[in-house]
Amino acid sequence: MSAPDGGDPRATRAALVATGEELVRGGVSDGNSAWLARRLRSFGFAVSSIRVVGDGEAAIARAVGEAIAEAAVVVVGGGLGPTEDDRTRHALAVVAGVALTEDPAAAQQVAEWFIARARQPSASNRRQALLPAGAEPLRNPRGSAPGIALAVGGATLFALPGVPAELRAMFDAEVAPRLRAIGAAAPWHERWLQVVGLPESVVGERVAEWMARTGPPYVSDNVRYGVVTLCVSDRDDAAGRERAAACIAAMRATLGDHCYAEGEESLAEHVIRRLRAASATVALAESCTGGLVAAALTEVAGASHALVEAAVTYCDAAKSRALGVPPELLATAGAVSPAVACAMAEGVRRVSGASFGLATTGIAGPDGGTEKTPVGTVHLAVAGPAGTRQVVRRYPGDRAMVRQFALHGALDLLRRALP
Amino acid sequence: MSAPDGGDPRATRAALVATGEELVRGGVSDGNSAWLARRLRSFGFAVSSIRVVGDGEAAIARAVGEAIAEAAVVVVGGGLGPTEDDRTRHALAVVAGVALTEDPAAAQQVAEWFIARARQPSASNRRQALLPAGAEPLRNPRGSAPGIALAVGGATLFALPGVPAELRAMFDAEVAPRLRAIGAAAPWHERWLQVVGLPESVVGERVAEWMARTGPPYVSDNVRYGVVTLCVSDRDDAAGRERAAACIAAMRATLGDHCYAEGEESLAEHVIRRLRAASATVALAESCTGGLVAAALTEVAGASHALVEAAVTYCDAAKSRALGVPPELLATAGAVSPAVACAMAEGVRRVSGASFGLATTGIAGPDGGTEKTPVGTVHLAVAGPAGTRQVVRRYPGDRAMVRQFALHGALDLLRRALP
Numbered sequence: 001m002s003a004p005d006g007g008d009p010r011a012t013r014a015a016l017v018a019t020g021e022e023l024v025r026g027g028v029s030d031g032n033s034a035w036l037a038r039r040l041r042s043f044g045f046a047v048s049s050i051r052v053v054g055d056g057e058a059a060i061a062r063a064v065g066e067a068i069a070e071a072a073v074v075v076v077g078g079g080l081g082p083t084e085d086d087r088t089r090h091a092l093a094v095v096a097g098v099a100l101t102e103d104p105a106a107a108q109q110v111a112e113w114f115i116a117r118a119r120q121p122s123a124s125n126r127r128q129a130l131l132p133a134g135a136e137p138l139r140n141p142r143g144s145a146p147g148i149a150l151a152v153g154g155a156t157l158f159a160l161p162g163v164p165a166e167l168r169a170m171f172d173a174e175v176a177p178r179l180r181a182i183g184a185a186a187p188w189h190e191r192w193l194q195v196v197g198l199p200e201s202v203v204g205e206r207v208a209e210w211m212a213r214t215g216p217p218y219v220s221d222n223v224r225y226g227v228v229t230l231c232v233s234d235r236d237d238a239a240g241r242e243r244a245a246a247c248i249a250a251m252r253a254t255l256g257d258h259c260y261a262e263g264e265e266s267l268a269e270h271v272i273r274r275l276r277a278a279s280a281t282v283a284l285a286e287s288c289t290g291g292l293v294a295a296a297l298t299e300v301a302g303a304s305h306a307l308v309e310a311a312v313t314y315c316d317a318a319k320s321r322a323l324g325v326p327p328e329l330l331a332t333a334g335a336v337s338p339a340v341a342c343a344m345a346e347g348v349r350r351v352s353g354a355s356f357g358l359a360t361t362g363i364a365g366p367d368g369g370t371e372k373t374p375v376g377t378v379h380l381a382v383a384g385p386a387g388t389r390q391v392v393r394r395y396p397g398d399r400a401m402v403r404q405f406a407l408h409g410a411l412d413l414l415r416r417a418l419p
Numbered sequence: 420m421s422a423p424d425g426g427d428p429r430a431t432r433a434a435l436v437a438t439g440e441e442l443v444r445g446g447v448s449d450g451n452s453a454w455l456a457r458r459l460r461s462f463g464f465a466v467s468s469i470r471v472v473g474d475g476e477a478a479i480a481r482a483v484g485e486a487i488a489e490a491a492v493v494v495v496g497g498g499l500g501p502t503e504d505d506r507t508r509h510a511l512a513v514v515a516g517v518a519l520t521e522d523p524a525a526a527q528q529v530a531e532w533f534i535a536r537a538r539q540p541s542a543s544n545r546r547q548a549l550l551p552a553g554a555e556p557l558r559n560p561r562g563s564a565p566g567i568a569l570a571v572g573g574a575t576l577f578a579l580p581g582v583p584a585e586l587r588a589m590f591d592a593e594v595a596p597r598l599r600a601i602g603a604a605a606p607w608h609e610r611w612l613q614v615v616g617l618p619e620s621v622v623g624e625r626v627a628e629w630m631a632r633t634g635p636p637y638v639s640d641n642v643r644y645g646v647v648t649l650c651v652s653d654r655d656d657a658a659g660r661e662r663a664a665a666c667i668a669a670m671r672a673t674l675g676d677h678c679y680a681e682g683e684e685s686l687a688e689h690v691i692r693r694l695r696a697a698s699a700t701v702a703l704a705e706s707c708t709g710g711l712v713a714a715a716l717t718e719v720a721g722a723s724h725a726l727v728e729a730a731v732t733y734c735d736a737a738k739s740r741a742l743g744v745p746p747e748l749l750a751t752a753g754a755v756s757p758a759v760a761c762a763m764a765e766g767v768r769r770v771s772g773a774s775f776g777l778a779t780t781g782i783a784g785p786d787g788g789t790e791k792t793p794v795g796t797v798h799l800a801v802a803g804p805a806g807t808r809q810v811v812r813r814y815p816g817d818r819a820m821v822r823q824f825a826l827h828g829a830l831d832l833l834r835r836a837l838p
Contacts, residue, residue: 020641021639021641021650022639022641022650023453023469024456024465024466024467024468024469025456025457025460025466025650026452026453026454026455026456026457026460026466027453027641027650028453028641029448029449029450029452029453030448030449030469031448033445033448033471034442034445034446034447034448035445036445037443037444037445038444038445041444041445046443047443047444047445048443048472048473048478049443049470049471049472049478049481049482050442050443050449050469050470050471050472051468051469051470051471052452052468052469052470052471053467053468053469054467054468054639055639059467059468062468062489063468066485070481081619081620081623081642082619082620082623083619083620083622083623083627083630083640084623084627084630084631085630085638085639085640117813117815118813122618122620122621122624123624124620124623124624124627125620142815142816142817142820143815143816144815165816165817165819165820166816169817220440220441220444220446221446222446222447231446233444284731286710286713289714289717290713290714290716290717290718290722290726290729291705291710291711291712291713291714291716291717291729291731292710292714292717293710294705294709294710294713294714294731295708295709295710295711295713295714297709297710298708298709298710298711298731298733298822299709299818299819299822301784301785301786301818302786303709303733304733304734307709307731307733308733308734308737309730309731309732309733309734309737309741310709310710310729310730310731311728311729311730311731311741312703312710312713312717312726312728312729312730312731313728314717314722314723314726314727314728315723315727315728318727318728318771321770322728322730322741351740352737365720366720367720367721399718399720400718403717403718
């Protein structure tokens with residue numbers, strides 16, 4: 001149960017439309033709508049429905065019409081690209097019953113984007129300047145396609161590019177201020193608690209009383225490979241904020257040091273921040289994660305101050321040459337063993353001169369599993385000023401899942417070793 | 420343009436409804452619909468839309484009504500649980516205009532499920548035996564909640580539990596045979612063409628005549644950071660397959676060696692397959708991509724046969740120590756330069772003994788950009804038996820986008836160097 005249900009008046013409702021043939025074909029899942037729903041709620045708009053349709057103009061128009069009928073704010077994602085099958089702008093013109101005309105401001109934006117990159121806009125790019133008559137172009141900070149703001153059927157409609165980075169940047173830069181202007185009912189206050197190292201079922205049991213509530217504060221969880229994000233939401237007034245704070249405090253108490261952060265900080269962002277605060281550095285020796293840990297850390301801006309280097313050593317020879325793991329140890333203990341994990345962590349710390357060395361070695365599958373060391377077995381080790389700590393994990397799922405679990409397991413181990 | 424839109428008669432269309440407050444609140448993304456869309460297409464039904472709503476009875480009824488109006492088959496996921504806020508069966512009764520009555524067969528199923536587990540069904544569990552009058556219960560192989568099959572408004576509707584494991588098991592055991600009985604039109608035949616190294620707008624122009632078609636074969640595109648996937652779909656009969664093959668051949672001809680594969684092969688899978696076929700190996704020296712290339716290649720099962728090792732060398736010291744890049748070269752040319760990219764590729768090839776060395780160095784941002792070398796500038800180099808090749812790219816977008824573009828640019832450069 002939750003507040004945003006039917007109970008809300010239309011004035012505080014938002015409806016989403018996601019377009020893209022790959023979405024209705026099952027090629028990919030719609031990842032934008034969950035983000036948009038959270039953002040919209042922070043402005044006081046509760047998403048009442050999400051419609052996912054293909055590239056077809058008729059299908060988009062039908063979905064937009066249905067969305068406008070139920071909500072005061074409609075956000076359409078996708079279909080603004082330069083190709084023939086990008087039909088969102090055409091569908092909006094149909095729904096609004098107006099013509100599609102080239103907008104000078106939009107044309108200017110497209111031109112500027114290409115000029116800034118010393119590239120020539122193609123004829124098809126110029127199609128991106130077409131807007132339904134009376135619509136307002138939205139600046140795209142990340143790409144060439146302008147967005148669209150349009151008042152239609154008593155609703156305010158925003159059309160954004162489907163590329164997640166472009167959609168998010170345009171929402172925050174162009175849509176957010178307009179939503180504030182519309183001024184919905186009292187917005188929702190949200191707080192997050194980030195938990196790592198406990199199964200979802202255990203987290204769920206420990207916070208069951210909160211998740212079962214039929215009145216605010218509402219608690220929902222979102223799980224990603226060993227990281228559980230608890231979201232607490234309540235009315236954005238003094239009483240609501242107080243209830244949310246009490247809920248966060250109570251959950252922190254029962255979850256203890258498995259909570260690594262409040263807010264929307266990712267585990268990688270957290271580790272980089274902690275390392276920089278301690279003027280410490282880390283070097284990585286990755287086997288089964290194959291670069292995932294390095295990729296996650298370097299995704300964080302400023303990671304270069306904390307990450308010295310990473311060595312992805314798949315074969316034994318590389319483990320010995322790059323990290324100084326003794327060949328006889330590899331021969332006796334085996335590459336997937338506590339001893340080799342420790343030797344990798346200590347080796348990369350030594351050769352790089354970093355304050356901490358973090359290592360992963362395991363069986364991600366599908367092949368390589370044995371009776372004694374089945375697929376999913378991962379040894380993690382961290383070497384630091386206080387010595388070396390090592391753990392073994394047995395992760396479920398396929399190759400991709402095991403690697404993602406191992407990524408979070410490794411960062412959790414490093415987190416706990418930091419001053 | 421694409422098949423599932425207007426092109427399809429209603430008889431071959433399916434529409435999905437996913438219910439759950441957590442879905443519209445942004446707690447989680449809808450993962451069931453993509454799976455259902457793929458399974459339904461294998462039975463000849465093209466999903467024309469997906470509607471996601473909360474737990475509210477009115478919202479579910481509205482979405483189901485809209486879905487019935489557009490498709491011959493409707494699959495509803497979620498809202499069949501035992502609690503007060505599981506309202507799917509009530510909403511279906513409203514839409515069908517019939518009463519909700521306890522179904523003996525459904526009651527029997529619920530009872531058996533608990534008896535088999537030596538547990539007592541609660542009063543709320545018995546609510547799970549309530550069905551709209553005239554509906555047929557669907558056996559649940561994995562849980563206590565029976566599903567529902569219902570003929571309404573000229574459509575065949577199936578309501579399944581939202582728990583993925585239960586939904587999938589019930590679909591395959593109970594829905595699949597009924598779909599075969601309904602017997603949709605000939606299923607769709609699909610083929611893919613993978614394109615890299617051309618902007619989407621240019622790809623779109625070269626295949627514009629195909630994408631603009633209002634009859635089969637239909638062509639749609641899906642773009643991800645420099646990789647464009649063209650999907651060709653046509654009726655699954657001799658004529659349709661012939662049209663699709665001719666379309667693929669024509670697009671291959673106009674796109675030339677920018678097509679790296681047919682089918683659903685990713686660029687990483689392609690490179691690994693090509694390397695293994697040539698009994699060749701690669702080693703990576705990553706700066707701005709920070710492990711992304713290694714992570715992408717090692718995601719492919721069997722990558723260990725082709726990837727010797729990867730060195731993520733963020734700082735100059737690491738570039739010199741691990742790859743043997745001369746410090747004076749770093750001082751004179753700068754770390755982000757063609758010369759250093761080549762030295763990194765040749766260095767990692769030398770130290771690893773791999774057949775190919777692949778290197779990336781650039782400015783991913785947000786900081787580090789200059790007048791001469793703005794954010795988005797990436798130098799890529801591949802060193803191999805035939806010498807070293809180097810290119811410079813200027814990628815758009817934020818840090819995450821630049822890194823993703825650089826990943827695909829690097830793999831494209833390696834692909835073109837392979838025998």
